[in-house]
């Protein structure tokens with residue numbers, strides 16, 4: 001099998017899990033996965049998580065919409081996941097790349113006002129100057145209408161779900177334009193009964 005080098009492919013993907021803190025958890029998960037339009041990404045769900053793969057713009061459109069779908073039930077819901085792009089070990093299978101960039105869920109998502117808290121961490125792979133790249137994006141995050149604060153091993157974002165995902169998408173997009181292989185982990189939580 002031919003091994004791919006960093007940058008040969010711009011397939012993006014996200015492996016994520018929804019955690020609705022509700023007796024109704026299975027319905028909330030399955031309804032979110034069914035009602036969000038995922039037709040522009042490849043998708044596979046099992047008992048642990050869901051993986052989607054395709055163009056970066058659709059990967060973010062779908063993950064944002066799935067979290068909003070669960071959060072708008074009013075139940076305490078969390079979602080954790082890992083975005084990845086340009087993985088040199090990636091295969092060219094299990095993906096939809098021929099779709100246009102027109103996103104399918106933005107109109108619905110934009111109309112939902114939902115507060116949330118999130119922690120994310122960027123990992124520009126294979127670069128000695130990775131800390132500069134990370135600090136640059138943390139600085140840029142301050143201008144996205146969310147509250148940005150430092151945390152061990154992650155950056156915390158508090159604000160509207162749409163603003164939080166836009167902040168993460170811009171950070172990921174910016175870094176991947178300079179660094180071939182990038183991953184980003186996140187955990188986002190809405191309707192938590194806990195006070196900070």
Ligand SMILES: Cc1ncc(C[n+]2csc(CCO)c2C)c(N)n1
Pocket residue numbers: 016017018019025026027029030045046047048049050
């Ligand atoms: C996004 C996402 N995908 C899959 C699971 C795993 N999972 C746990 S319960 C359940 C429904 C009943 O089988 C499923 C699919 C998840 N939690 N979140």
